[in-house]
Amino acid sequence: MNDMDDTETHPVHRRDGLALWRQIAGRIQSDIASGATKPGAKLPTEAQLSAHFGVNRHTVRRALEELSRDGLVRVEQGRGTFVAEDVxxxxxxxxxxxxxxxxxxxxxxxxxxxxxxxxxxxxxxxxxxxxxxxxxxxxxxxxxxxxxxxxxxxxxxxxxxxxxxxxxxxxxxxxxxxxxxxxxxxxxxxxxxxxxxxxxxxxxxxxxxxxxxxxxxxxxxxxxxxxxxxxxxxxxxxxxxxxxxxxxx
Amino acid sequence: MNDMDDTETHPVHRRDGLALWRQIAGRIQSDIASGATKPGAKLPTEAQLSAHFGVNRHTVRRALEELSRDGLVRVEQGRGTFVAEDVxxxxxxxxxxxxxxxxxxxxxxxxxxxxxxxxxxxxxxxxxxxxxxxxxxxxxxxxxxxxxxxxxxxxxxxxxxxxxxxxxxxxxxxxxxxxxxxxxxxxxxxxxxxxxxxxxxxxxxxxxxxxxxxxxxxxxxxxxxxxxxxxxxxxxxxxxxxxxxxxxx
DNA sequence: GGGGCTTACCTGTCTAGACATCTAAACAAG
DNA sequence: CTTGTTTAGATGTCTAGACAGGTAAGCCCC
The missing domain is CATH 3.40.1410.10 (Chorismate lyase-like)
Structure with a gap:
């Protein structure tokens, strides 16, 4: 997520058996694990992420929901999504x-x-x-x-x-x-x-x-x-x- | 779920602050808790449930996903949704x-x-x-x-x-x-x-x-x-x- | 300066529809 | 009888769009 730009898409692989939302969740998770996005930092908005990956907003939401349940991110209505501090x-x-x-x-x-x-x-x-x-x-x-x-x-x-x-x-x-x-x-x-x-x-x-x-x-x-x-x-x-x-x- | 009939809907309350999928999850959970649907039994299909409650299939899915995560039901692709046996x-x-x-x-x-x-x-x-x-x-x-x-x-x-x-x-x-x-x-x-x-x-x-x-x-x-x-x-x-x-x- | 209102932005929920993938039963061929 | 194919029906994924509801910053008015 450190090379964000809203115009260019970072395409995910379709038709390869791995659901898009899983790929997206994995990428965001990698960015957190590698330290590219630090605890407490705000992720791009759902709209930005969907443009970024070239998918629908719901697909991004599915990925974020998974990460949220794992405790990796914290979603706040009206504010945004943040990397959980308690990693x-x-x-x-x-x-x-x-x-x-x-x-x-x-x-x-x-x-x-x-x-x-x-x-x-x-x-x-x-x-x-x-x-x-x-x-x-x-x-x-x-x-x-x-x-x-x-x-x-x-x-x-x-x-x-x-x-x-x-x-x-x-x-x-x-x-x-x-x-x-x-x-x-x-x-x-x-x-x-x-x-x-x-x-x-x-x-x-x-x-x-x-x-x-x-x-x-x-x-x-x-x-x-x-x-x-x-x-x-x-x-x-x-x-x-x-x-x-x-x-x- | 013991009074299933596909034609008549069992409306949920809209606009009362409680999300539809939560209401539906609660109802299914109550049916399991009360013993109306027994462990191992098959729930109605998502299509039937959506007709039953008068909501979209996605809304039912959201409810079932929650119950699945709680371990209350077990969802099997191509077969259906079943009440978990290990409650x-x-x-x-x-x-x-x-x-x-x-x-x-x-x-x-x-x-x-x-x-x-x-x-x-x-x-x-x-x-x-x-x-x-x-x-x-x-x-x-x-x-x-x-x-x-x-x-x-x-x-x-x-x-x-x-x-x-x-x-x-x-x-x-x-x-x-x-x-x-x-x-x-x-x-x-x-x-x-x-x-x-x-x-x-x-x-x-x-x-x-x-x-x-x-x-x-x-x-x-x-x-x-x-x-x-x-x-x-x-x-x-x-x-x-x-x-x-x-x-x- | 401070209080209250407006507004832009963001996540939450719901609908509608399409197609993929999996399962199991029915059916046909050997 | 067994094996392979078809098919109906079930869940899984993705898109598109609409509106509700919460947040925070900016603005106006006092």
Whole structure:
């Protein structure tokens, strides 16, 4: 939307099986995701957009309705359509704390613990934690909210032998930082983050309140304490386009 | 929709501030809620509905789209529109057990305990339990799921003096029926149920994964043991239209 | 300067009609 | 009997136009 001009049309592909309104919704979404149109900015009016894409106004409205339901834009009668401010940009930094991330967007963080168990590490978790397969790990599954929107379904794995008492610590507090503090980890940093994307399982889609055909971002990361010892391996699942992951080196 | 005839129209109110498609969606929803159109049943075609209500087909489509998004109907191209089967009907009967209710819909019941405390009864709870205000009661707050969908946020109050050991019993099991059994209540029946509706609090909306502008049903009930002694007062909160409460005398 | 009115602009709703696409039943050919 | 084709009927998409209703800025009048 950064190269708007009302005279020239930016044609969409007709007869290719993908509905025009879906194409238009996708383009606007891309512009938001890429940062071309920033949160809070006003989109062109429906009339302008319909001229822009060379379609009827109703077709544009169908696209905007979809984006509005996804929470990507906010439509105000008599004023216009605006990019929603509450698209959470998840900046991957060395020091990443859930509550600080959410609060940076002026939202209230909260979370519910869905599972807390001591299990045997499978291959992937063992690799991440740098322990041998089958070792005991404490697993915490947690659903994180920003205000009342679910933004993150994460699983955290802690090496049980290295962090004695972590299970009890996690039982008494829902903040991971506090639990780690209770077992003597005063600070921790992110060593590595790997991001992929896939379609959500049904459970993930329900918990994160996202559509099953909309991909989720998977961020796996390894956290180390001040001595460089690995103390956590975590795998988070984030709904797009509500959450966007940004690397800032 | 039980009095369908294509020739006569069932006019909707124009110019009264409520959009036609909302009125139509409401009527269809009422027909589903009242049981006039049963789960799995086929709705009249869009053409029939538009003739029925005396509006354009697009207006009917707008209404059906809304109901479809709410999960109340299922639209299949080339076939028709059907009432969704997975709307949980909560039939109020004398013997009501959460897990049995969910299993009757071929779903897997589960629940998480959010709170378990011994507190003083406020006026409402004391009235429900038939004890004097300020008496000690054990309160259990629980979020119930059908498969992975939250369907019920409930608070259960037990008279601490009458049911000695109920606190410990509830700690060791999440099934209320089992806990009551442990303190000697082999069976219990529902004495009274009162149902109201209101908008959910933010927390309720979050937990039940429902919209804040969509009402929740509140069902308060009193359970008695075989001797007629009141052993529980419960207040449940159910998301509409995912859950519908049905009285069957 | 301030209050109230007008007006341009924008989204919301509804109608009318055309054609695409999908489904299932009826039908024909093998 | 089975397979393939046709066809009627259902939902999906798109266009065109009209008017309602909300917003904000500009204007006039006091």
């Amino acid at each position: 959470l940009e998840y900046t991957v930094e060395a020091r990443t704390r859930f509550s600080e991330w959410i609060r940076k967007h002026n939202k209230e963080p909260s979370g519910i613990v869905r599972q807390l168990r001591e299990i045997q590490a499978d291959r992937r978790v063992a690799d991440g934690l740098g322990i041998r397969g089958g070792g005991r790990v404490v697993m915490l599954e947690r659903l994180g909210f920003a205000d009342d929107r679910p933004v993150c379904l994460s699983r955290h794995y802690f090496p049980a032998s290295r962090l004695k008492g972590i299970f009890q610590a996690l039982q008494s507090t829902s903040r991971i930082t506090d639990a780690l503090l209770a077992v003597g980890v005063e600070d921790y940093l992110r060593l590595q983050t790997r991001v992929t994307a896939r379609l959500p399982t049904q459970t993930e889609a329900e918990l994160l309140r996202t559509a099953r055909n909309r991909p989720v971002l998977i961020a796996e990361n390894v956290n180390v304490d001040r001595d460089g010892a690995i103390i956590e391996f975590a795998s988070g699942c984030y709904p797009t386009p509500r959450v966007q992951i940004v690397f800032e080196p | 949980l009907e909560y039939t109020v009967e004398a013997r009501t057990r959460f897990s049995e209710w969910i299993r009757k819909h071929n779903k897997e019941p589960s629940g998480i305990v959010r709170q378990l405390r011994e507190i003083q009864a406020d006026r409402r709870v004391a009235d429900g339990l038939g004890i004097r205000g300020g008496g000690r009661v054990v309160m259990l707050e629980r979020l119930g799921f059908a498969d992975d969908r939250p369907v019920c946020l409930s608070r259960h109050y037990f008279p601490a003096s009458r049911l000695k050991g109920i606190f410990q019993a509830l700690q060791s099991t999440s099934r209320i029926t089992d806990a009551l059994l442990a303190v000697g209540v082999e069976d219990y029946l529902r004495l009274q149920t009162r149902v109201t509706a209101r908008l959910p609090t933010q927390t309720e909306a979050e937990l039940l994964r429902t919209a804040r502008n969509r009402p929740v049903l509140i069902a308060e009930n009193v359970n008695v043991d075989r001797d007629g002694a009141i052993i529980e007062f419960a207040s449940g909160c159910y998301p509409t239209p995912r859950v519908q409460i049905v009285f069957e005398p």
